[in-house]
Amino acid sequence: MCIYCELWGDGMTWYLNPKNYPRHMYTLPRPDAKPRAAAGEANPGGYINAERALVDAMEKGPEEFEATLKAMRDGADLVQGCVGGFMGQAVPLRDAEKMVEMANPLGLIACLCRKAMLAVEERSRPETTCMGLGVGMLKWERWPERYKGGVHWVSSDEAKEWLRDLDTRGFMHSLMMFGPRFIGGICNCDYPVCDALAMRLDFGFNMLKGHHVAMVDHDLCNGCGICAQRCQFGALKMNVTIDKANIDQMRCFGCGLCETGCPRQAISLVEKAKLPALQEVW
Amino acid sequence: MATKSEEEAKKTAYPLFVAPRPYSFELSTEMLELLRKEFDPPIIVAKFAEAVAGKKGPEIDAVGEKVFGEYGEEWMRRTLQLGEEYPDRTYEMLKEAADQTSELVFPLVLQRFIEIAYLSTQQFRILSIVENWARRLVYKVTDCYTFKTLQDKCGSEAASLLPCRHACLAMCRTGCQAWNLDATVDMDATMVKDGYCQFAINRI
Numbered sequence: 001m002c003i004y005c006e007l008w009g010d011g012m013t014w015y016l017n018p019k020n021y022p023r024h025m026y027t028l029p030r031p032d033a034k035p036r037a038a039a040g041e042a043n044p045g046g047y048i049n050a051e052r053a054l055v056d057a058m059e060k061g062p063e064e065f066e067a068t069l070k071a072m073r074d075g076a077d078l079v080q081g082c083v084g085g086f087m088g089q090a091v092p093l094r095d096a097e098k099m100v101e102m103a104n105p106l107g108l109i110a111c112l113c114r115k116a117m118l119a120v121e122e123r124s125r126p127e128t129t130c131m132g133l134g135v136g137m138l139k140w141e142r143w144p145e146r147y148k149g150g151v152h153w154v155s156s157d158e159a160k161e162w163l164r165d166l167d168t169r170g171f172m173h174s175l176m177m178f179g180p181r182f183i184g185g186i187c188n189c190d191y192p193v194c195d196a197l198a199m200r201l202d203f204g205f206n207m208l209k210g211h212h213v214a215m216v217d218h219d220l221c222n223g224c225g226i227c228a229q230r231c232q233f234g235a236l237k238m239n240v241t242i243d244k245a246n247i248d249q250m251r252c253f254g255c256g257l258c259e260t261g262c263p264r265q266a267i268s269l270v271e272k273a274k275l276p277a278l279q280e281v282w
Numbered sequence: 283m284a285t286k287s288e289e290e291a292k293k294t295a296y297p298l299f300v301a302p303r304p305y306s307f308e309l310s311t312e313m314l315e316l317l318r319k320e321f322d323p324p325i326i327v328a329k330f331a332e333a334v335a336g337k338k339g340p341e342i343d344a345v346g347e348k349v350f351g352e353y354g355e356e357w358m359r360r361t362l363q364l365g366e367e368y369p370d371r372t373y374e375m376l377k378e379a380a381d382q383t384s385e386l387v388f389p390l391v392l393q394r395f396i397e398i399a400y401l402s403t404q405q406f407r408i409l410s411i412v413e414n415w416a417r418r419l420v421y422k423v424t425d426c427y428t429f430k431t432l433q434d435k436c437g438s439e440a441a442s443l444l445p446c447r448h449a450c451l452a453m454c455r456t457g458c459q460a461w462n463l464d465a466t467v468d469m470d471a472t473m474v475k476d477g478y479c480q481f482a483i484n485r486i
Contacts, residue, residue, distance in 0.1 A: 023414075104414070
């Protein structure tokens with residue numbers, strides 16, 4: 001069982017539990033509160049700076065690296081209310097579609113990672129690859145720098161269509177936490193542009209693996225290799241001897257891109273809970 | 283070398299964001315004060331205490347249903363009125379989102395007014411929302427000023443009958459009626475048994 005299912009699942013997969021999406025809309029100020037400072041500019045290089053700090057620390061030696069990594073994980077736990085620095089989790093398309101039914105409002109927004117990494121700006125709705133969930137999105141104007149390009153409100157049906165389109169294009173879906181027991185976003189990522197993904201694959205924290213792993217039916221696989229092209233994790237390769245797909249389930253994140261991309265439905269997602277060797281691989 | 287269209291694109295600025303004035307994402311303190319003056323729990327508890335003087339058990343609950351039920355209806359009606367008269371930027375954005383998606387009246391618009399109702403009459407700063415999605419809006423009240431006042435004024439025995447629940451139930455039902463929502467209002471937990479009251483509004 002993943003740590004968040006244990007903490008907040010209430011007997012189900014935690015991100016399919018509607019109790020992990022709600023937020024109050026208003027907070028009354030404390031009677032002795034000082035006037036609120038302006039929210040200020042978002043730091044579009046947040047993740048990039050963190051990754052840079054880790055690379056710098058690596059150059060200084062293993063002790064410095066460990067200390068920096070620990071500080072980052074602890075900082076994430078403190079600020080985001082997560083555990084072990086894991087603020088996100090890979091989610092297959094089918095679950096992402098269920099998630100958008102449980103959260104509202106749904107706002108399509110520009111991806112900060114792509115902006116910071118590649119200077120790609122997503123100005124219009126078809127370009128957006130990120131989605132903010134929950135009532136906090138109603139206050140997006142407080143951070144105009146972060147939300148350049150605006151917020152495009154969508155219904156749950158429109159959100160599903162948007163997710164399917166991104167899935168077809170090869171983006172893997174993941175959720176993001178913003179505070180304890182609060183899922184506030186769905187990202188659509190690719191390595192190494194997505195910093196959450198890069199943090200996990202390069203430094204071992206930030207994004208948890210999903211609740212599934214992929215499995216190939218070799219009788220159906222025709223060896224076209226599309227799945228290997230779509231895998232962001234290096235978990236899929238072509239088996240040379242039989243010329244068919246081969247999945248390293250220890251590396252698989254369960255994002256399901258291989259499944260949705262397979263033209264012969266030769267790949268399916270299996271729940272990790274049914275595979276004892278993988279139950280604690282997160 | 284940049285093409286003509288690229289050069290044109292670079293000249294195109296982001297749409298300039300002009301902040302409306304007055305510009306606050308928070309609730310109007312003036313509105314909260316007005317509601318507090320009219321619906322302060324000690325006022326209704328005093329009225330209830332007067333009505334139940336000398337009465338017992340089932341009679342107390344019947345009086346509670348009438349007194350607190352009427353109070354709850356009026357509480358939400360006034361909240362709806364003032365909530366519209368004193369908009370904030372959060373509400374404006376919510377209405378924009380609701381217009382664009384044809385969704386969100388349930389649960390979010392209703393949630394806003396329920397939050398106003400409680401924040402104006404209780405002593406907590408945040409209403410704890412347990413669920414808010416297309417089928418259910420659930421919230422809980424842990425530190426209830428009305429219940430405490432009831433205990434102080436009418437004693438623990440009368441308070442343990444929770445006559446005040448009729449106010450919360452009626453308030454939620456009035457909110458659903460105002461927005462033409464087909465929904466049931468249930469009480470999932472009570473202060474007496476669970477240490478907090480929890481109300482669930484379920485779409486039919």
